[in-house]
Amino acid sequence: VPELPEVETVVRGLQKRVVGDTIESVWIGDKSNLLKSSALEIARVLDGARVAGVRRMGKHIVIDVHPKPRASAKRTRSKRVAAAETTAPRTAQWIVHLGMTGKMLVTTPETETEKHTHLIAQLASGKELRFVDPRRFGKIWVHESDEGFATAGTEPLHITLDDFAKLFRGRKTPIKSALLNQKLLRGVGNIYADESLFRAGIRPRRRAATLTRDDLRRLHAAVQEVLKEAIAAGGSSVSDYVGAEGERGFFQMQHRVYGREGDPCLVCGTAIKKIVVAGRGTHYCPKCQK
DNA sequence: AGGTTGACCTGGACGC
DNA sequence: TGCGTCCAGGTCAACC
Numbered sequence: 001v002p003e004l005p006e007v008e009t010v011v012r013g014l015q016k017r018v019v020g021d022t023i024e025s026v027w028i029g030d031k032s033n034l035l036k037s038s039a040l041e042i043a044r045v046l047d048g049a050r051v052a053g054v055r056r057m058g059k060h061i062v063i064d065v066h067p068k069p070r071a072s073a074k075r076t077r078s079k080r081v082a083a084a085e086t087t088a089p090r091t092a093q094w095i096v097h098l099g100m101t102g103k104m105l106v107t108t109p110e111t112e113t114e115k116h117t118h119l120i121a122q123l124a125s126g127k128e129l130r131f132v133d134p135r136r137f138g139k140i141w142v143h144e145s146d147e148g149f150a151t152a153g154t155e156p157l158h159i160t161l162d163d164f165a166k167l168f169r170g171r172k173t174p175i176k177s178a179l180l181n182q183k184l185l186r187g188v189g190n191i192y193a194d195e196s197l198f199r200a201g202i203r204p205r206r207r208a209a210t211l212t213r214d215d216l217r218r219l220h221a222a223v224q225e226v227l228k229e230a231i232a233a234g235g236s237s238v239s240d241y242v243g244a245e246g247e248r249g250f251f252q253m254q255h256r257v258y259g260r261e262g263d264p265c266l267v268c269g270t271a272i273k274k275i276v277v278a279g280r281g282t283h284y285c286p287k288c289q290k
Numbered sequence: 291a292g293g294t295t296g297a298c299c300t301g302g303a304c305g306c
Numbered sequence: 307t308g309c310g311t312c313c314a315g316g317t318c319a320a321c322c
Contacts, residue, residue, distance in 0.1 A: 001315040033298080059316080100316055101300080116300080135299045137316060173293060181293095182317085189315055238315060239302075258315095279295065281314080 001241040002098040004156065004187030005230035006249065007059050010104050013244025014054040014061070014129075017106040022050045022124040023065070029118040034133065036095075036141035045092050045142040046121060052091060057151050058186025061104065063094040092144045099137030105130045106244050134240075153186030156223050164220045168208035175211060176204035177278040179223070188223065191236055191258045194283045196222040198257045203289045204275070204282045229254065257283040 002010070026046045028039040035042065048068030055062045096104060107128050113120075119131040119140060131140060143149040154163065167184045168175070178184060179193040188196070197204050199222035202215055211219065235241060235249030238259065242248055252259070256266050261274035265285040275282050 003315060006315075097316085099299095100314070133299095134301070135314090135316095137299065139317090171292090177293075180316090191315060236315075241315070278293085280316095 001100055001238070002059060002102065002235070003189030003192050004056075004059060004227055005192070005233075005251065006235035006241050006243075007056050007061060007098065007187070008231050009235045009243045009249060010098070011054050011056040011061055013106065013247075014063070014104065017127065017244060018051050018123065018129055019053055020051065021127070023047065023121045023129075024124050025122045027120045027122075031118055031136055034118055034136055034138055034140055036139050042094075042140065042142050045144065046094060049092070056187075057149070058153055058155070058182060059097060059189070060149075060151060061096040061098070062149055063096070064091050065094055066090060067092050091148075092142055093149045095139075095141050095143055095149055096131065097139040099133060099135065099139065101135045101240060102131065102133040102138035103240075103242055104244055105132060105242075105246060107246075151186060152183040153181075154184070156185045156187055157227055159185070159220075161217060161220045165213070165216045168211060168216070171208035173208055174205045174277050175202060175208045175219075176280075176282060178208040180278060180280070185223075187227075190280050190282075191238070191255065192223070192226050192230065194258045195226045195256060198284060198289060199226060201289055204277045204284055257285060259283070 023046050026043050028042060045067050046065065049065040051063060052066050053064040107130055109126065109128055114132050116134040117130055117132045121129040123129060168178055171178055176193050176197060179188050179196065180190065196219060200215065200218040202211065202219060230236060230251040233249055233251035233254065234243060234247065236251040236255065237248040238252055257272050260272045261283055262271050264270065265272055265288060268285065268287045270285055270287040272283055273286050
């Protein structure tokens with residue numbers, strides 16, 4: 001599901017509902033293909049931790065936590081160990097990737113536990129933070145280091161036109177594949193790639209390197225415009241995406257090509273085509289996009 | 291090297 | 307109501 005606008009919507013919900021709260025206990029299910037850290041490690045970092053902030057990096061949710069100081073170690077540790085511990089990072093990160101069907105929900109404890117709930121964090125305020133993911137393509141892990149968590153790729157909403165143009169220089173791959181490549185831009189997925197290419201008037205199969213300066217200028221503007229409009233609409237709920245409070249987005253109402261195969265182009269009336277590019281369903285107007 | 295292809299999963303929609 | 311098939315917002319490892 002979730003591409004940049006959906007993840008941004010979840011992050012904003014979490015900022016409002018869980019920042020400043022403390023995680024009192026964590027329950028983790030037995031479906032371990034979701035975990036990139038061991039359940040033990042995740043529990044060790046999160047148990048008793050205070051939630052200092054929530055951020056988005058591409059499609060990743062980054063939850064900054066202040067782990068609880070481990071008082072039990074005091075009794076036996078040497079001076080040298082104690083010194084080492086004080087230099088350990090004060091902040092750790094809890095990283096969540098929603099995959100295709102992941103949800104991060106803030107609920108009350110009474111809320112019925114959905115099928116495919118894989119993690120529940122009980123908060124001091126009485127709320128619960130739950131991770132639900134039917135297909136289990138999502139990922140959860142904790143990151144502890146001074147450098148903090150980092151990913152490749154540039155944020156599409158921050159990139160300048162010049163840097164944007166450089167990403168595609170010399171690339172023979174279809175422009176759509178390049179837009180989906182998270183090592184170049186982080187956060188654009190299948191829906192917003194198609195919608196951006198439509199608005200820029202560029203065919204998805206065009207080789208990235210063949211885009212003219214003017215194509216790039218229009219595409220850069222289109223990507224930022226589509227993402228901003230989608231964020232303002234709370235993301236796209238095509239089937240099951242919901243925000244942190246279970247609310248659906250409504251940007252799907254404004255899709256111009258995604259999911260509209262056979263329907264008339266809103267600009268010229270030509271039937272929208274659906275093809276496969278880079279293994280993904282790809283929608284475009286054969287007349288408006290060159 | 292860089293790009294395209296299956297594998298990973300469950301469930302919903304559709305056709306018979 | 308019950309198959310069986312296809313498709314899905316993402317990302318890897320494995321293959322040219």
